[in-house]
Amino acid sequence: MDFKNFKMPYSINPDYTKKTAYFSMEFAIDQALKIYSGGLGFLAGSHMKSAYNLKQDFVGIGILWKYGYYDQSRNMDQTLNPIWTKKMYSFLEDTGIKFQIEIHNAPVWVKVWYLNPETFKTCPMFFLSTDVPENDHLSKTITHKLYDANESTKVAQYILLGKGGAKLLDEINLEREVYHLNEAHGLPAAFYLLRKYGGDLAKVKEKLVFTTHTPEEAGNEKHDIHLCHDMSYFCGLTIDEVKKIEGVQDDRFNHSLCALRMARIANGVSQLHGVVSREMWNKYPGICEIKSITNAQEFKYWGDKALYEHKENGDNEEFDTRKAYLKKRAFRIVADQTGKIFDNKVLTIVWARRFAGYKRADLLLADKERFRKLLENKEYPVQIIWAGKPYPMDYGAISTFNHLVEESKNYKNMAVLTGYELALSKSLKQGSDIWLNNPRVPREASGTSGMTASMNGSVNLSTDDGWIPEFAKNGVNAFVVPQADYNNWPTIEQDQFDLDNLYDVLENQIIPTYYEKPEEWRKIVHTAMDDVKIQFGSDRMADEYYKLLY
Incomplete structure (x- = not known):
């Protein structure tokens, strides 16, 4: 397959021609592919399968976690013992594509793997990895553990998913009209697009949609805005420019709030969650409409x-x-x-x-x-x-x-x-x-x-x-x-x-x-x-x- 000029591998159903890319930190697709932790992944995995069932013009973008989430084993007294085992996947295809993105003001190499739709009956899916010989040890560890406990590593993972995923679409010449963020982890994609479109936020909004899964404000991720800036999260924007977009003067950068201000539309994942989300976020000016689309399973x-x-x-x-x-x-x-x-x-x-x-x-x-x-x-x-x-x-x-x-x-x-x-x-x-x-x-x-x-x-x-x-x-x-x-x-x-x-x-x-x-x-x-x-x-x-x- 020519990945440099990627074409959808099946004919598209005329009801679903809007060209969409779906960004998620985790996907639960099959027991053999251990790149998920829980509900968010189960939901994303079912979505990829249904996109295949309905033959939608839809691709999934995620990260290839070298050690997965973790393997749950027991200590001698039967209590919990988390262990991390290197995972091997012979069914993923090496696309031959490698490119660099900036993380922490330094170039980091990204390698891309492909999951063929016929393997597990999903839409086409691409997985990013920094675990390549060209990177130093620290850069390699970005894709080692899903939801790494280290704050800087976690922010680097978000940058890889968002910025790396958006750049991948450019690398394979796959034009997308919709960039769908499943949770705010992939938000750096929005800043990548903002730079690509010369700072035109309206153009970014046309493309960006956002699904929020967290029904209370404290559960939505916030990180030090200076740390995010130093990590190259904002693709060259100054802290003042970011605060203007986010609409708050706080030094804790609120990923979900910023996503709600940069997206055209968003949704909660049940009727009740839609109501809770609107009540929670509507006190902030300039956020997009929040609808409800109830989660489901295949x-x-x-x-x-x-x-x-x-x-x-x-x-x-x-x-x-x-x-x-x-x-x-x-x-x-x-x-x-x-x-x-x-x-x-x-x-x-x-x-x-x-x-x-x-x-x-x-x-x-x-x-x-x-x-x-x-x-x-x-x-x-x-x-x-x-x-x-x-x-x-x-x-x-x-x-x-x-x-x-x-x-x-x-x-x-x-x-x-x-x-x-x-x-x-x-x-x-x-x-x-x-x-x-x-x-x-x-x-x-x-x-x-x-x-x-x-x-x-x-x-x-x-x-x-x-x-x-x-x-x-x-x-x-x-x-x-x-x-x-x-x-x-x-x-x-x-x-x-x-x-x-x-x-x-x-x-x-x-x-x-x-x-x-x-x-x-x-x-x-x-x-x-x-x-x-x-x-x-x-x-x-x-x-x-x-x-x-x-």
């Missing part, structure tokens, strides 16, 4: 076809047999990792996602006595599994993970697993009856794991946050606890309110229905499978991005 990758087939054919016996088999298969992983044998007839609850404070992984354990009763109930037994990766330097989240590991030593029917990536995620969704999701409202922008759980015959039990208000019909396709007064109550009261309600729903609705009314339970499962398939499938989402944003 059905072809995630949904269990056999379950759907038996449901469509009205074959309840085969449906139940298939679900039991999926549970049994997932429980082999539990046995392998923990030495515990789970029973596929028993109601199985799974909490699996990134460990972060607001997601409250260990909320159920806050009432020790009620938790003990739940797990020791002989008449209506339950099994419960936790999995998920904390950030490798988030010691609070790691301590929560370790606390759960310690607690699991007291119960045969409680397990904590490591290695939460695409393959384990899929297995746990297939192996669960209840997908537990209890973030503190309204902290979860979207929370897409519950969508793929429903595509595998699992029922959501959730606080009313993220995508849930758009999907859930309580007791019909999911179970939702009432909202605490999160504006006026202190955190401790919100947590207690949610804890009591989660237990009430489990004890009085979910467990009795599962064991006493199997027909009714199956109906809830079927309804969830129907309701999630189209509305929360990423083909719908990729279509909406073209219609509402591009």
